[in-house]
Amino acid sequence: MKKLLTGNEAVARGxxxxxxxxxxxxxxxxxxxxxxxxxxxxEDIIAQWAPNEKVAxxxxxxxxxxxxxxxxxxxxxxxxxxxxPLFTFAYTGVTGGAVLVTADEPGMHxxxxxxxxxxxxxxxxxxxxxxxxxxxAKDMVVEAIRISETFDSLVLxxxxxxxxxxxxxxxxxxxxxxxxxxxxxxxxxxxxxxSTARKLHAKVEKRLLDxxxxxxxxxxxxxxxxxxxxxxxxxxxxxxxxxxxxxxxxSYLKLGFxxxxxxxKIEAFAKEVSTLYVIEELEPFMEEQIKARGIECIGKAKLSxxxxxxxxxxxxxxxxxxxxxIDYDRSDIVPRPPTLCxxxxxxxxxxELGKRKNIMINGDIGCxxxxxxxxxxxxxxxxxxxxxxxxxxxxxxxxNRYDENMRAVATIGDSTFFHTGMNSLLDVVYNRSNAxxxxxxxxxxxxxxxxxxxxxxxxxQGMPTTIVEIPELVKALGVKHVRVINPNHLDEVNExxxxxxxxxxxxxxxxxxxxxxxxKYSPQDLEEFGALDSQCVVDEETCIGCRKCIxxxxxxxxxxxxxxxxSIDTNQCVGCQVCLQTCPVNAISVKGVSR
Amino acid sequence: xxxxxxxxxxxxxxxxxxxxxKILSNGLVAHGYDVKMAEIHGMSQRGGAVxxxxxxxxxxxxxxxDEGEADIIIAFxxxxxxxxxxxxxxxxxxxxxxxxxPSVRINSGIDTYPRNVLERIRDxxxxxxxxxxxxxxxxxxxxxxxxxxxxxxxxxxxxxxxxWENIIRDNVKEKFIDINIQAxxxxxxxx
Numbered sequence: 070m071k072k073l074l075t076g077n078e079a080v081a082r083g084x085x086x087x088x089x090x091x092x093x094x095x096x097x098x099x100x101x102x103x104x105x106x107x108x109x110x111x112e113d114i115i116a117q118w119a120p121n122e123k124v125a126x127x128x129x130x131x132x133x134x135x136x137x138x139x140x141x142x143x144x145x146x147x148x149x150x151x152x153x154p155l156f157t158f159a160y161t162g163v164t165g166g167a168v169l170v171t172a173d174e175p176g177m178h179x180x181x182x183x184x185x186x187x188x189x190x191x192x193x194x195x196x197x198x199x200x201x202x203x204x205x206a207k208d209m210v211v212e213a214i215r216i217s218e219t220f221d222s223l224v225l226x227x228x229x230x231x232x233x234x235x236x237x238x239x240x241x242x243x244x245x246x247x248x249x250x251x252x253x254x255x256x257x258x259x260x261x262x263x264s265t266a267r268k269l270h271a272k273v274e275k276r277l278l279d280x281x282x283x284x285x286x287x288x289x290x291x292x293x294x295x296x297x298x299x300x301x302x303x304x305x306x307x308x309x310x311x312x313x314x315x316x317x318x319x320s321y322l323k324l325g326f327x328x329x330x331x332x333x334k335i336e337a338f339a340k341e342v343s344t345l346y347v348i349e350e351l352e353p354f355m356e357e358q359i360k361a362r363g364i365e366c367i368g369k370a371k372l373s374x375x376x377x378x379x380x381x382x383x384x385x386x387x388x389x390x391x392x393x394x395i396d397y398d399r400s401d402i403v404p405r406p407p408t409l410c411x412x413x414x415x416x417x418x419x420x421e422l423g424k425r426k427n428i429m430i431n432g433d434i435g436c437x438x439x440x441x442x443x444x445x446x447x448x449x450x451x452x453x454x455x456x457x458x459x460x461x462x463x464x465x466x467x468x469n470r471y472d473e474n475m476r477a478v479a480t481i482g483d484s485t486f487f488h489t490g491m492n493s494l495l496d497v498v499y500n501r502s503n504a505x506x507x508x509x510x511x512x513x514x515x516x517x518x519x520x521x522x523x524x525x526x527x528x529x530q531g532m533p534t535t536i537v538e539i540p541e542l543v544k545a546l547g548v549k550h551v552r553v554i555n556p557n558h559l560d561e562v563n564e565x566x567x568x569x570x571x572x573x574x575x576x577x578x579x580x581x582x583x584x585x586x587x588x589k590y591s592p593q594d595l596e597e598f599g600a601l602d603s604q605c606v607v608d609e610e611t612c613i614g615c616r617k618c619i620x621x622x623x624x625x626x627x628x629x630x631x632x633x634x635x636s637i638d639t640n641q642c643v644g645c646q647v648c649l650q651t652c653p654v655n656a657i658s659v660k661g662v663s664r
Numbered sequence: 665x666x667x668x669x670x671x672x673x674x675x676x677x678x679x680x681x682x683x684x685x686k687i688l689s690n691g692l693v694a695h696g697y698d699v700k701m702a703e704i705h706g707m708s709q710r711g712g713a714v715x716x717x718x719x720x721x722x723x724x725x726x727x728x729x730d731e732g733e734a735d736i737i738i739a740f741x742x743x744x745x746x747x748x749x750x751x752x753x754x755x756x757x758x759x760x761x762x763x764x765x766p767s768v769r770i771n772s773g774i775d776t777y778p779r780n781v782l783e784r785i786r787d788x789x790x791x792x793x794x795x796x797x798x799x800x801x802x803x804x805x806x807x808x809x810x811x812x813x814x815x816x817x818x819x820x821x822x823x824x825x826x827x828w829e830n831i832i833r834d835n836v837k838e839k840f841i842d843i844n845i846q847a848x849x850x851x852x853x854x855x
Binding site: 071072073202231234235236237238306309310312313379380381391392393394395397398399401402403404405406407408410443444616619622624626627628630 | 676689690693698699700701702703711712713724725726727728730731732733743746747749750752753754766767768769770771772773774775776777778779784785788789
């Protein structure tokens with residue numbers, strides 16, 4: 070019997086069937102559920118969250134060299150973080166089979182860019198597989214381990230959001246335990262010093278030729294002959310879209326193994342068809358290589374390299390057809406942009422920080438990135454994980470250099486601080502900066518859906534572990550001025566901001582410490598913060614309709630334009646009391662509730 | 665078997681669209697259809713508009729449903745019905761929960777909720793409006809609103825002969841089985 074699985078669940082099943090014994094990752098949409106689902110195979114696979122993607126890949130490299138079959142998974146921009154070990158592991162090759170999953174995000178549903186990570190396969194000279202659905206995602210992990218061990222190479226498995234998060238039917242197989250090779254010291258393979266690396270590079274070039282021969286033979290790349298007027302070369306989700314649009318009216322060369330490309334197969338296919346389309350999402354990765362071989366084809370001349378493709382886009386661009394669409398007035402439909410949740414501990418902090426003048430607020434990757442929108446307006450920049458702290462340092466350096474009356478502030482979450490913010494804070498300390506770092510510690514990785522991290526006290530597979538305390542860590546990094554506050558107490562927040570702004574010549578760190586409103590409290594959380602057992606209520610008589618509370622942007626506050634009064638949605642309010650502190654007439658009070 | 669059918673379930677994060685589409689998809693799979701289901705996770709979960717796309721038939725390729733392609737839309741919320749109306753085939757059907765859930769920006773007085781939503785949709789396509797939230801409340805659990813709407817969908821797509829009671833048994837927690845079966849039946853009789 071087949072089961073409906075997301076692509077991510079299917080990769081996890083594939084890891085199980087492939088005999089993988091160790092997996093590591095850092096959460097990031099759309100890759101997060103891969104490791105979460107691998108972690109469910111507790112008896113067979115050790116699955117661990119790493120503090121960042123570089124560390125995840127390095128742990129996996131060590132495990133492979135020691136002889137285990139391994140997998141690392143990350144979002145597209147995570148591979149940038151892991152690029153350093155990636156390029157040299159590509160030289161050394163493996164002992165136990167090794168797979169790196171990149172989950173790309175065409176359309177940027179939850180990302181800061183839409184880079185096409187297929188170029189990493191070409192750039193680092195490793196083989197790449199691209200599934201078109203969940204069945205292929207599962208099967209390709211098994212195949213990737215086989216390829217990895219046969220060709221002595223890390224294998225890139227490239228997914229995209231639609232593959233990761235769409236559910237399609239999957240038939241299961243059995244787990245195949247690998248043979249554990251005894252560990253052998255091999256300096257000529259795993260010690261990438263220049264003299265060795267030169268030899269390894271030659272080996273890599275030879276490996277690429279062998280892989281291209283394999284690419285021409287493997288059934289992962291296959292031809293489906295129909296009418297030969299039009300031929301389509303496609304991979305990943307683009308193949309399914311093409312199949313949807315053209316059905317059996319055109320011939321296909323479906324590519325599952327997309328680096329190195331199977332040029333013999335491509336040449337043979339191209340010869341038989343009158344017009345050749347290369348249909349791929351994002352960049353002309355295949356098209357450029359095919360054209361470089363002197364084969365004529367049409368790709369990005371008709372299809373954009375921006376955003377997701379869809380059957381509709383293909384239909385319009387390649388057939389000039391469009392479905393009839395109901396014509397109606399859409400002008401007054403308003404958006405539902407994401408916001409900080411009711412009771413979010415970031416709200417109180419940003420409510421006060423956003424009011425300050427002459428500051429530049431550097432944001433980071435996480436829920437607190439939502440601080441940039443109305444009504445909080447408390448953000449100037451976002452680049453990448455951990456960048457807020459180092460960017461604040463750079464910006465402050467320039468403000469100081471030109472004697473400008475500006476202070477640079479960084480706002481970064483706990484998980485992001487562990488990820489790469491720590492290194493940045495070291496830069497701040499070492500280079501005598503006076504940038505202000507605010508670590509918004511909500512005791513969990515929030516945006517990706519509550520993953521544990523080094524500060525929570527638990528591992529991915531539920532083992533209790535050492536809690537790394539951020540205040541001690543920050544002091545160990547050399548920061549002398551450190552304050553820990555409750556961000557739901559606005560006077561504490563204001564006092565801390567004043568305090569930090571007054572420290573003119575040295576780094577300061579404010580740590581806001583309060584759990585995410587949606588977090589399932591650990592016993593330690595309950596002991597430290599108590600249960601969520603209250604809500605706020607507005608006394609309608611007292612409310613003067615000034616809407617000061619609405620400025621906090623809390624989704625539980627409801628403005629009634631007719632009555633000109635505010636009320637509080639009892640389905641959402643968790644009693645954080647931030648709104649209560651903004652009311653000039655004390656119309657808001659607290660009542661106990663049971664949950 | 666029939667040509668591929670396209671179903672959109674639209675609503676707001678937290679309304680149970682994803683659970684409803686999961687029950688629907690598993691039912692269709694058990695019946696032997698090829699099924700693909702698409703949803704987007706991530707930032708859109710936080711109070712945002714949510715859409716689940718379910719496609720079924722003999723062989724399904726694309727998991728996504730474009731404008732002008734849906735055979736039916738089940739809208740858990742009125743403004744979301746209006747937002748996604750363009751995805752419906754002109755001859756398609758829409759079932760709308762008679763329920764308004766203002767956005768944060770509407771609650772804050774920045775935006776205004778669109779006017780005459782139901783009339784505007786009725787004017788364009790075959791529309792059924794049901795009070796799924798009230799019906800669920802009467803059954804004793806307002807959260808079963810999603811399964812009431814699922815019942816209406818099943819009836820509208822003439823899928824009522826599938827063994828839905830067993831499918832619900834396999835997909836919801838033990839203590840919620842009975843109330844969800846009642847909710848499903850209520851939804852099926854409401855259209």
